[in-house]
Amino acid sequence: MSIFIDRNTRVLVQGITGSEGSFWTKHMIDLGTQVICGVTPAKEGQTIHDIPVYHSVERALRNHVVDASMIFVPPKLTKDAVFEALANGIKKIVTMADGIPLFDMVAIRHAALEHNALVIGGNTSGVISPEEAMMGSFPYWIQRVYKRGNIGVMTRSGSLTNEVTAMIVKRGYGVSTLIGVGGDPVPATRFSEMLPYYQQDEQTEAVVIIGELGGTMEEEVADAMEKGIFTKPLVAFLGGRTAPKGQKMGHAGAIITGGKGAVEDKIEALTKAGALVADRPSNVGILLEQLNVSKK
Amino acid sequence: MSIFIDRNTRVLVQGITGSEGSFWTKHMIDLGTQVICGVTPAKEGQTIHDIPVYHSVERALRNHVVDASMIFVPPKLTKDAVFEALANGIKKIVTMADGIPLFDMVAIRHAALEHNALVIGGNTSGVISPEEAMMGSFPYWIQRVYKRGNIGVMTRSGSLTNEVTAMIVKRGYGVSTLIGVGGDPVPATRFSEMLPYYQQDEQTEAVVIIGELGGTMEEEVADAMEKGIFTKPLVAFLGGRTAPKGQKMGHAGAIITGGKGAVEDKIEALTKAGALVADRPSNVGILLEQLNVSKK
Amino acid sequence: MKLFEYQVKDLFNTAGIAIPKSQLIHRVDQASEAFVQIGFPCVIKSQVLSGGRGKAGLIQFVKNEGKGMEEVTRLFALPQKISSLLIEEAVDIAHEVYASFTIDPLSGSALSIVSAAGGVDIETLAIEQPHKILQTKIDMNLGLQAYQANHIAYECGFDPETAKKFTQLLLKLYRLFVQYDCELLEINPLFITKSNELVAGDGKCSIDDNSMFRHEDISIPLGDIENEAERLAAEEGIPFIQFDGDISLMCAGAGLTTTVYDLVHYEGGTIANYLEFGGPHYKKAMKAMEICLKVPSKVILIVTFGTIARADVMAQGIVEAISKLKPDRPIVTCIRGTNEVEAVETLRKAGLNPLFDTEEAVRLAVALAKETKI
Amino acid sequence: MKLFEYQVKDLFNTAGIAIPKSQLIHRVDQASEAFVQIGFPCVIKSQVLSGGRGKAGLIQFVKNEGKGMEEVTRLFALPQKISSLLIEEAVDIAHEVYASFTIDPLSGSALSIVSAAGGVDIETLAIEQPHKILQTKIDMNLGLQAYQANHIAYECGFDPETAKKFTQLLLKLYRLFVQYDCELLEINPLFITKSNELVAGDGKCSIDDNSMFRHEDISIPLGDIENEAERLAAEEGIPFIQFDGDISLMCAGAGLTTTVYDLVHYEGGTIANYLEFGGPHYKKAMKAMEICLKVPSKVILIVTFGTIARADVMAQGIVEAISKLKPDRPIVTCIRGTNEVEAVETLRKAGLNPLFDTEEAVRLAVALAKETKI
Secondary structure (H helix, E strand, C coil), X not given: CCCXXXXXXXXXXXXXXXXXXXXXXXXXHHHCCEEEEEECCCCCCCEECCEEEECCHHHHHCCCCCCEEEECCCHHHHHHHHHHHHHCCXXXXXXXXXXXXXXXXXXXXXXXXXXCCEEEECCCCEEEECCCEEEECCCCCCCCCCCEEEEEEEECXXXXXXXXXXXXXXXXXXXXXXXXXXXXXXXXXXXXXXXHHHHHCCCCCEXXXXXXXXXCXXXXXXXXXXXXXXXXXXXXXXXXXXXXXCXXXXXXXXXXXXXXXXXXXXXXXXXXXXXXXXCCHHHHHHHHHHCCCCCC | CCXXXXXXXXXXXXXXXXXXXXXXXXXXXXXXXXXXEEECCCCCCCEECCEEEECCHHHHHCCCCCCEEEECCCHHHHHHHXXXXXXXXXXXEEECCCCCCHHHHHHHHHHHHHHCCEEEECCCCEEEECCCEEEECCCCCCCCCCCEEEEEEEECCCHHHHHHHHHHHHCCCCEEEEEECCCCCCCCCCHHHHHHHHHHCCCCCEEEEEECCCCCHHHHHHHHHHCCCCCCCEEEEECCCCCCCCCCCCCCCCCCCCCCCXXXXXXXXXXXXXXXXXXXXXXXXXHHHHCCCCCC | CECCHHHHHHHHHHCCCCCCCEEEECCHHHHHHHHHHHCCCEEEEECCCCCCCCCCCCEXXXXXXXXXXXXXXXXXXXXXXXXXXXXXXXXXXXXXXXXXXEEECCCCEEEEEEECCCCCCHHHHHHHCHHHCEEEEECCCCCCCHHHHHXXXXXXXXXXXXXXXXXXXXXXXXXXXXXXXXXXXXXXXXXXXXXCCEEECCEEEEECHXXXXXXXXXCCCHHHCCCHHHHHHHHHCCCEXXXXXXXXXXXXXXXXXXXXXXXXXXXXXXXXXXXXXXXXXXXXXXXXXHHHHHCCCCEXXXXXXXXXXXXXXXXXXXHHHXXXXXXXXXXXXXXXXXXXXXXXXXXXXXXXXXXXXXHHHHHXXXXXXXXXXX | CECCHHHHXXXXXXXXXXXXXXXXXXXXXXXXXXXXXXXXXXXXXXXXXXXXXXXCCCEEEECCHHXXXXXXXXXXXXCCCCCCXXXXXXXXXXXXXXXXXXXXXXXXXXXXXXXXCCCCCHHHHHHHCHHHCEEEEECCCCCCCHXXXXXXXHHCCCCHHHHHHXXXXXXXXXXXXXXXXXXXXXXXXEEEECCXXXXXXXXXXXXXXXXXXXXXXXXXXXXXXXXXXXXXXXXXXCCEEECCCCEEEEECCHHHHHHHHHHHHHCCCCEEEEEECCHHXXXXXHHXXXXXXXXXXXXXXXXXXXXXXXXXXXXXXXXXHHHHHCXXXXXXXXXXXXXXXXXXXXXXHCCCCCECXXXXXXXXXXXXXXXXXX
């Protein structure tokens, strides 16, 4: 069993008629995802890949029972779309856009906590359980990257995720569920909040986290391990060991930490909690082997 | 036993050094209320009637355990004071000021619901259990009005409350606890939300509500009676039977109802639910007698 | 505080909500110029705060200057002294919609009320076809969200073009509602024109009196208030309403006032005016009595039962007012509450006969009013 | 986007937060006039975005015009090409305080950070005496409340007069923080003068890049950017940082870039620049390469592994850029992801030797950089 989504998850797509929304909806369906309806204002009555489109989430829910919403709207409209999904009682949401205003992400995080909902993103490729289902934009057709298996992956990155996952697969492993929490400084859901799901998931034998400098998400993972909330083998890959301090490369979640967030601190915390930390992508698979994680 | 407050309720007073705050704090103490600390920014270190004053609620709570807060600050500062009390975990609050901006009251009502707190007011004289304790500004020394007994009173009015209560007492009854929910269009706590407390209170044998035209608070009381949430005898006095429609007299909570809130509707709902409705203050006591409420 | 239609439309205009072309005139001699500016046909709308202007003949549709001048002259000559008229272009209306924001006191939210069936008789519609009225709660900490406005627009059954415009209009209207601390902000009717534009045909705005300190840019021009007593009260900030009965009320508190109002009617009397003598006004006996004396009443009835509004202070004020203003009509007092014993003494000393029971006071006032009539 | 000190102080000034009297100069010949306006003693502050200005000698306290002119001349002549100096009055300081707002990503709140112990070494203080730093979460749906600011002020131990002023200042600072979508808005130090006034001695402001569309009034004057590559990148909106090593990175994504950065260092290489070639920039190969060529590097290393950023599009762009710009240094590519097969083909056809393994590409780039060095 995968986590977050599987073939039974009924997915609504917000922004389904946009070029990205339409393109990736097709891929989601092709992989086996159950996309059952979509929302784009002004487009009710149309269908996209035979999926009916509605003016609003509330109108869609009059005709469909939905488990999750996949949001493909532009960054400036993302907060509104997430709020719409939350207000309509949807508890699993993935929102992809890169470039969401910081304060909008703060509002989204705040609202997600208030609604007790899992909102994944923004600035992410989403969630994929290879050979099962996905919400997002993964090149699942590249088999040297997206192969089914027993390794749970959580990541803050995009390209780096492909890089690391390719290395895991190269070593003979596969992925159970990969969750991109997103590269924004304020992700709506944090690594440690997804750990209990991986802990419970029978398919997942070990977890790989792909971290970054900045923020405290990796420290929170260490904390969850220390507290016994997560007890499976865990390997972390952390880039940025040699990065110059005080510089922000791209949208790395670095800035907003006030002294915390150096890679050394993260390595120390994770190592202390019993995780193994890889210094380069090609070592991740080797460390999984060291932890005697099976290759099934 | 009274409700909301009694001699064991430890009361903090916000705005204790102001002229009203100081004046009524003295009266609260004289009646037997346990006022244990006060807050006025810039006045920490002072005492008022031997009660220590602090700069902020948080600082006061470092030295005192508090059950309720009595707020005597001006209308423009009321929202801030209520938010301060709520943020510091105080669950019983009385706020008196007349003239609180409407949207501030909306925010207060919203926050009170979120914090699951009882905020009484604004635009009220507060809460009194005669001969026991009070939070507010009642002329408890006028014995023909404020006599202890078995009648719970809830009111939206100020002067009219004195008028009606005097009539109840004249007829040989006394008051268990009188709660002024306040005359603003958006009171922080509504009649029906206090009814369960009166229902539970052993001292209260019957309840008198002093309503007004406008709003739906009286209809909600009728609803609670229909649902069996409140089963004791209830007498309502409602002014405004002959009032011209569409006019707003003073701060009557009339306007914001959209068609609802006529006195006739209230009378009909209450009568249907088994309440007796008095057409003039002097009839309230007579109706209590009709309901066989004892005079103890 | 209720605003005049032209003030509400000014607000709409600054917020980017379209209004018909119009010109405000204060005198008959300004009409021709306005007619030139606006053209015919046009609508002449009396700027008064009371409702039901249409039925009262205070709104006139005119097709030419002759008829226009005739109506302007007639309206300015009415006994109620209308101080301004709005000359407004006639709009090509395809459809009328109702849209407003108010407050939901139960949830502590704002409430959007929209009906695509128009608002001519929104109260009746609310009872008979409630599903045609869309009510949407708005968390005021967050504000109206675009998705909510969008959903409302499509629930109204608008086509996509109209829906987009309506969504934008609703968001603008909400911002105004918040900016001006409105109890009610209403567009009724909102015209959808034949060329598919949204135009605010009429607007109501009631600003929360307790928030007026935040809106010093807004006021009712006192010169526009016809009645002298009303103007005096407005200047002092004393709540006041004039009726056409016999007894002037100077009472404390909305609840006690409406109760006295009822009791007067039970006894067969009629009310000349309501005047709030309680709360922050309890020290204003002189001004309050001056206002009541401007009203053509037969008796002044003063009923209070105050706590912070001290009875002795009110009594003292009344005595001083009587001595200075030398009222031409009887005064009945029923003053109770904090320091009521001192109050009674003060009134007695001044030769008055203070009563202590509201019903007794009402009966006396009604009797005096009838006597005076005979 | 980080603002220059003088820009931040302009914001403070418009928000009603006091700043020292100052004048901005761009050339040596503007200095005398500025000294006349400001008087002596005064402070000459180089307007650069990097930290540690004091330690780098970029801030000078001067007592007379001679010394002042000397410093102005020296600073403008520095190799790093400082484009402006702020000539600022010297303030009579009694006490220094730290105050800032940022974001708490865990709770989804704003965070107020205040220390009455000053902010000279706030990071050290945070570790050694954390109780001296007051952190307060602010629900951004509600905003900073007056009671919170008041509590912070008294927790700082201020006397009532200072506390009232500090409370007001904090409320103003929060409004600015929200108004400008700040990642960080900081006053450090905040001077409490001997006459008990609060004056912002220095300010930092970093505006969320994703919100810049809401702040068209704010920009970094491109003329103030000394470095040509930096200016080109800024014009294109391409994230770019120049270092002083050998290898220009043209990589996609912050995570992959920092990883490549690490791998280069593991292999003994050094980085000439970081340049974001992913996300919205994946079609900008021409401009990206032009920028890299402005940097005195020895190799350009291109590493990507994109999904939406299609490998074939990037490869095609690189081929075109090479053909047009005719780079004077070797280029190593490692382009994977969506349509990677087509990408490899495109690169091969153009005579390049596309690699497919990141570590191999890094080793080759480092080797090439070393060769070129010899």
